[in-house]
Amino acid sequence: xxxxxxxxxxxxxxxxxxxxxxxxxxxxxxxxxxxxxxxxxxxxxxxxxxxxxxxxxxxxxxxxxxxxxxxxxxxxxxxxxxxxxxxxxxxxxxxxxxxxxxxxxxxxxxxxxxxxxxxxxxxxxxxxxxxxxxxxxxxxxxxxxxxxxxxxxxxxxxxxxxxxxxxxxxxxxxxxxxxxxxxxxxxxxxxxxxxxxxxxxxxxxxxxxxxxxxxxxxxxxxxxxxxxxx
Numbered sequence: 078x079x080x081x082x083x084x085x086x087x088x089x090x091x092x093x094x095x096x097x098x099x100x101x102x103x104x105x106x107x108x109x110x111x112x113x114x115x116x117x118x119x120x121x122x123x124x125x126x127x128x129x130x131x132x133x134x135x136x137x138x139x140x141x142x143x144x145x146x147x148x149x150x151x152x153x154x155x156x157x158x159x160x161x162x163x164x165x166x167x168x169x170x171x172x173x174x175x176x177x178x179x180x181x182x183x184x185x186x187x188x189x190x191x192x193x194x195x196x197x198x199x200x201x202x203x204x205x206x207x208x209x210x211x212x213x214x215x216x217x218x219x220x221x222x223x224x225x226x227x228x229x230x231x232x233x234x235x236x237x238x239x240x241x242x243x244x245x246x247x248x249x250x251x252x253x254x255x256x257x258x259x260x261x262x263x264x265x266x267x268x269x270x271x272x273x274x275x276x277x278x279x280x281x282x283x284x285x286x287x288x289x290x291x292x293x294x295x296x297x298x299x300x301x302x303x304x305x306x307x
Contacts, residue, residue: 079277079307081252082194083203083228085261090187090202091254094181097173098251102170108165113157113258123153136205136236136266142289165187178213184219184283186300190221202227203246203259205236226250238270247274258307260295268293279306 091299104110105117114120128149135145147163150170156161194200202224204211208231215221228246235236235242247254254275261267262281269290271278277294285298295306 078256079105079198079258080199080256081199081203081250083246083250083257083259083264083271083276085203085259085267086202086211087206088184088217089260089262089267090184090220091180091218092187093214096158096182097177097215098258099180100173100177102299103176104169107172108169109297110169113136113159118304121152123156124149127152136238138235138236138239140208142231154197164175169244174210174242181218182213183218184300188220190300190303191220194307197224197291197307199252200251201246201250202229203237204228205230208232237266238273240270240274243270243276260303264289264293281301 082091084252085172101121101124102117104122110117111210119298131140131145131149134140135142146168147170149287150166150173151162154166159165191200202215204227206229207227208305211229212221215224215227226249228249230234230236230242233242233245235245237243243259247257250257258277258279259267259271260279260281261271262283264280264282264286268278268280272291272293278288279297280293281300282296283298297303297306
């Protein structure tokens with residue numbers, strides 16, 4: 078039924094949440110953030126909700142990449158009343174971007190799913206992640222060779238869920254829309270975007286997101302389930 082699969086990268090194949098926590102913990106300790114926060118968990122409890130809010134704004138085109146990167150690292154410091162918060166946040170960001178791509182943590186069963194899918198389909202990444210990080214993250218995780226191509230929103234200048242990015246990805250793969258499936262963990266970004274572009278979708282709903290705005294073509298809770306449908 079399908080010839081070509083597009084997979085989101087972060088938190089679908091690559092465990093960005095776990096990898097970023099490892100990286101941020103390393104930088105937190107190296108920069109002595111313990112003088113600002115009672116614990117790393119206290120820091121991350123401030124960072125992660127604000128980061129999610131800012132990514133929503135970035136995906137919608139409401140803020141720029143530079144604004145996203147400045148504001149998400151600045152917020153916990155401002156909340157803690159840290160002097161020279163902007164300079165400290167900028168240094169944290171600089172260090173984090175060096176460390177993060179070295180953390181190659183994959184989602185559970187991601188490698189098994191890729192081993193199963195690779196001989197059967199053409200595989201592409203379709204991601205809103207940053208150009209300077211995504212390939213390095215994939216190399217660190219040992220998965221770059223599984224993919225025929227990588228389509229990044231930053232390279233195109235359009236973010237998921239904008240239909241134009243999905244249309245562009247379709248032209249890159251040179252595949253008919255009826256032979257393409259999108260696999261992703263973010264319903265608003267991956268699934269609604271693919272649906273609007275006329276693609277079939279597989280929602281990787283490991284967070285148990287509900288209620289769903291509509292029923293996707295497929296819904297899985299684990300990447301182990303991929304081979305049951307494909």
